[in-house]
Amino acid sequence: MSGEAKAAELTALQAALAAEHAAVYGYGVVGGRIGAARQGEARAAYDAHRASRDALTRAVRDLGGQPVAADAAYALPFPVPDPAGAVRLAAQLEERLAGVYADLVRAATGARRAAAAAALREAAVRAVRWSGQSVAFPGLAERVGEGTGAAGAAPSASASAAP
Numbered sequence: 001m002s003g004e005a006k007a008a009e010l011t012a013l014q015a016a017l018a019a020e021h022a023a024v025y026g027y028g029v030v031g032g033r034i035g036a037a038r039q040g041e042a043r044a045a046y047d048a049h050r051a052s053r054d055a056l057t058r059a060v061r062d063l064g065g066q067p068v069a070a071d072a073a074y075a076l077p078f079p080v081p082d083p084a085g086a087v088r089l090a091a092q093l094e095e096r097l098a099g100v101y102a103d104l105v106r107a108a109t110g111a112r113r114a115a116a117a118a119a120l121r122e123a124a125v126r127a128v129r130w131s132g133q134s135v136a137f138p139g140l141a142e143r144v145g146e147g148t149g150a151a152g153a154a155p156s157a158s159a160s161a162a163p
Helices: 003-033 036-062 083-107 110-131
Strands: none
Touching: 003 036, 003 083, 003 110, 036 083, 036 110, 083 110
């Protein structure tokens, strides 16, 4: 692998890791607001994103990088006062993750590319489960006009400020 290709893959891995950090945070909010009927689904997604975060951390280290750290807090893209808001947030988290994983598919090769494609598929399936809607090309169409962080939550101003 050329130095340029390795750098591109590392950049995409770091972006995916940052998005997974945001998703783990976001699912903490989802879990606190989701209705009882979907609590198990939210917990399963939370656990899956924690596992993905840990795998991405290892992948970044394997390429010689220093894994990006999670922010202390993230600004949510909209208020989440009730179960309907929690469902909407979960769908948006997954849609945004699909976009980040699409970038990783493009940058990676071999087994990492296959893993990124699987993560893209899983995010797209979860997004459909949460929203009840699908798109033709998960991870691509959602990126148009996107204004917040990669996983639907931007670092909060206080979390991003240097001490």
